[in-house]
Amino acid sequence: MGKQERHLNDTVNIALSSRIRLARNISAIHFPWKMDEKMGMQVAESVRNAVALNGELDRYGFGFKFVYDMDEEEKNDLLANHLISLDLIKNPKTGGILISGGKTVSILVNEEDHLRIQTLVKGLNLDDAWNEADSIDDSIEENLDYAFDGNYGYLTACPSNIGTGMRASVMLHLPALASTKYIKKVFGITNTIGLTVRGLYGEGTDAEGDIYQISNQITTGRTEAEIIGDLERITKQVIEKERKTREYLAVKQKTRTEDIIFRALGILSNSRLINRAESMKLLSRVRLGIDMGFIGGVDMNDLDILIKDMQTMGKNETLESAEKRSLKTREFFQLRR
Amino acid sequence: MECEICKAKATVHITRMENGVKREMHLCEKCAKEKFGFIFKGKIPSNNTMKGIIELMKDETYSAKVSGDAICPECGMSFLEFSETGRIGCPSCYRHFSERLMPIIQRMHRKDKHIGKVPKKYEEIHHLENTIDRCRLEMDKAVKNEEFERAAELRDEIKRLEEIQAN
Numbered sequence: 476m477g478k479q480e481r482h483l484n485d486t487v488n489i490a491l492s493s494r495i496r497l498a499r500n501i502s503a504i505h506f507p508w509k510m511d512e513k514m515g516m517q518v519a520e521s522v523r524n525a526v527a528l529n530g531e532l533d534r535y536g537f538g539f540k541f542v543y544d545m546d547e548e549e550k551n552d553l554l555a556n557h558l559i560s561l562d563l564i565k566n567p568k569t570g571g572i573l574i575s576g577g578k579t580v581s582i583l584v585n586e587e588d589h590l591r592i593q594t595l596v597k598g599l600n601l602d603d604a605w606n607e608a609d610s611i612d613d614s615i616e617e618n619l620d621y622a623f624d625g626n627y628g629y630l631t632a633c634p635s636n637i638g639t640g641m642r643a644s645v646m647l648h649l650p651a652l653a654s655t656k657y658i659k660k661v662f663g664i665t666n667t668i669g670l671t672v673r674g675l676y677g678e679g680t681d682a683e684g685d686i687y688q689i690s691n692q693i694t695t696g697r698t699e700a701e702i703i704g705d706l707e708r709i710t711k712q713v714i715e716k717e718r719k720t721r722e723y724l725a726v727k728q729k730t731r732t733e734d735i736i737f738r739a740l741g742i743l744s745n746s747r748l749i750n751r752a753e754s755m756k757l758l759s760r761v762r763l764g765i766d767m768g769f770i771g772g773v774d775m776n777d778l779d780i781l782i783k784d785m786q787t788m789g790k791n792e793t794l795e796s797a798e799k800r801s802l803k804t805r806e807f808f809q810l811r812r
Numbered sequence: 813m814e815c816e817i818c819k820a821k822a823t824v825h826i827t828r829m830e831n832g833v834k835r836e837m838h839l840c841e842k843c844a845k846e847k848f849g850f851i852f853k854g855k856i857p858s859n860n861t862m863k864g865i866i867e868l869m870k871d872e873t874y875s876a877k878v879s880g881d882a883i884c885p886e887c888g889m890s891f892l893e894f895s896e897t898g899r900i901g902c903p904s905c906y907r908h909f910s911e912r913l914m915p916i917i918q919r920m921h922r923k924d925k926h927i928g929k930v931p932k933k934y935e936e937i938h939h940l941e942n943t944i945d946r947c948r949l950e951m952d953k954a955v956k957n958e959e960f961e962r963a964a965e966l967r968d969e970i971k972r973l974e975e976i977q978a979n
Contacts, residue, residue, distance in 0.1 A: 505887045505902040587899075609929070616931050622903035623934050627917075628926025630903045634917050639928040669922070696923020 483718045488766040488775060490599035490714060491646040491686065494557065495608040498631045498640035499590040499615075500622040506632035507566065507585045515569025518589050522582065525618040526573055532614050536576030539584075542567045548787075555786035557595060557646075562586050580611065587632050588640075590615070599710060601643055601703045608641075609699075628695055638695020643703050645710045650685040650763040651720035652713070661713055669693035670709055684755035684782065689713065725767055736764035744808040748797040754785050754804060772811050781807050815840035884908045937977070944973050 500506060501518060510518070523539050526532055542564055545553070553559040553572070558581040563570045566585055573582040583591040592615070594607040622630040629640035636642070652658045662672045671692045689710055691702045724732040739760035742749070749757075762778055764770040784803065788796060813822040815838065822838035883890045889901030891909055900906065906913060918924045947970045954963035 500903060502903055503886075506900060508897075508899055509887050509889065509901045612929075613932065616933060620933070621931050623931050624903075624906060624926075625934075625938065626925055627906055628928060630900075630906050632899050634898075634900065634913065635920060637917055638921065638926040641928070693921045693923075695917065695921045695926050695928075698928045 483715045483722075484711065485718065486599045486711070486714050488762075489648055489717055490710065491648055491779075492557075492595055492597055493599055493601045493604045494593060494595050494644045494646070495601065495604040496642040496644075497590075497592040497608050497612055498588040498629065498636045498642075499592065499612065500630055500632070501589050502620045502622040504589065504622075507569075507587065507589065508632065510569070510585075512568055515566075515585050519569055519571050519584050521619060522584050522590055522615075523573070525615050526582065528618045529614045532611065535580055535611075537573040537580075537582070538576075539571060539573050542570040542572075552787045555783050558593070559583065560586060560591075580607065582611075582615075588636070599645060599707070599714075601645065601707055605643070605699060605703055635692070636694050639697075639699050639702065641694060641699055641702065642690055643706050644688050644690035645706065647687050647689065647710070647713060647717070648685060648759070648762060649682075649687050649713070649717050650759045651724055652717045653682065653685045653687075654724075655720060657716060657720065661716070665689060665709060666692075668705065668709065670706060683752070684759040686759075721763070721767055732767075733764075733769055736760050736767075736769050740764065740770060740808065740812075743804040744812070745805065746801045748794070749801040749804065750792050750797050751785065751788070751790060751800070754800050755782070758782050758785065758804075773808070777807075777811075813838050815843050817843040882909065882912075940973060940977050944970055944977070947973070 501521060504510070504518060505514060507515065507518075519539075519541070526537055542550075542559075550559065550564060553574075554561070554564075556578060558574060558578060559572055560583065563572065563583050563586040569585045571584040573584070575581070579595050581593045583593065592608050592611055594604045594611070596604045596607075624630055628638035631637050631640055649658065652661065665672050669692050670689055673688045673690070689706065691706055693702070739757040743754070743757050743761060758778070758781065761770060761773070762775070762782070765773055765775055765778065781804070785800065788800060814820070815822045818840060820840040820842070823841055884901055884905045885908065886904035887901035889905055891912060894900060894905070894909070900913075914924055947966050951963050951966040951970065954960070954966060
């Protein structure tokens, strides 16, 4: 299969998803870390009511669940889909989540803040994610008094979220950049303009599978549109850099790159035991191989589902899980190639 | 620590990226001013996170402000607790610790005034407050000018608006 021609501004296969998160709190109630269990239950009740009372939100088909009602598998699945956070799991007593039927919108209850409204869309599309979060926020606000101050804006448990309470982020697959020293440069540049690059699960996590998340650090003194505009601009530049690096690898280091990609495919198709870290590393290379046109016959969407499955299988490393993983990848690739 | 240029006591510490390489500079105030034309007071947190705040609070510029035993009357959080955890206790803390929090927020976000979205309800309350204030001023003026009929009208209007506000 020949090399696919791609434009440098083609975001497909690199920008995985865009996300908006709005931190909101209820006025006159302590922030979650200062609440007792009774207060926490009250907050959960108020949020559920505010969502249930607004007909506008019916179309989302929100269902509520407390963290203590979730089993490990469900938690891992929600984590892999970025619907819940590790912080929420740490509050099993009163932490909960409202999830939309389509699993693209979630409202975390009693995480770091009383509410965290999250919207997730495919690809690079922050505007749609924002419009959705904004409108859900409007609807909830009708039946809930937010903690808001004319000067400070939306009040949050951590001053790092004050003002808009908004964190906009884009998830990027950057295997080519990650293999060069440019990736460090990207971190440096984004930091100086109030953006930050993190690993897959946010703050302090590794870029497992070469998946990075770029998001805004500054949340106040600027409008939501300005913050989103900046993030989108920088994201496009990073994507262009990734494309250029891929082009370089395809032309100048073709054999070496092909070797790395096909070795990855070989292990994934034939190994008998594979742990999470290795599977993510190799799947990232295969993903690159598909985009660069080296590997044919594998649909990118299918591969992304497989990557999610690997994440859903959790972080526990046992012989059984390693066997289960390799069986899954083996079946996947042997079926297709 | 000595200033890299004049060997005086270095009080300004700058970390910057030069061609992708992190470089730390230690200068005295005078040399920093000469070299950069401005002075950073304290450290800019590398990360706008809880950890970043805790780091920032350890900075000597802030340690003086942290001492003292101010406590939020609403939730009982002390400012010292905030400096250790990087977390605020309740919405009232922002008002209560305003003087100390403002510079921190400014440092983290480069600005401190929110100019983004405003809750619709707040817009209404804000509007109501302004209207009541305006009516009061007009009423005072009417009394002064002995326009008692007008003053009574305004008094009723204020009462009506205040009832809306209370609800």
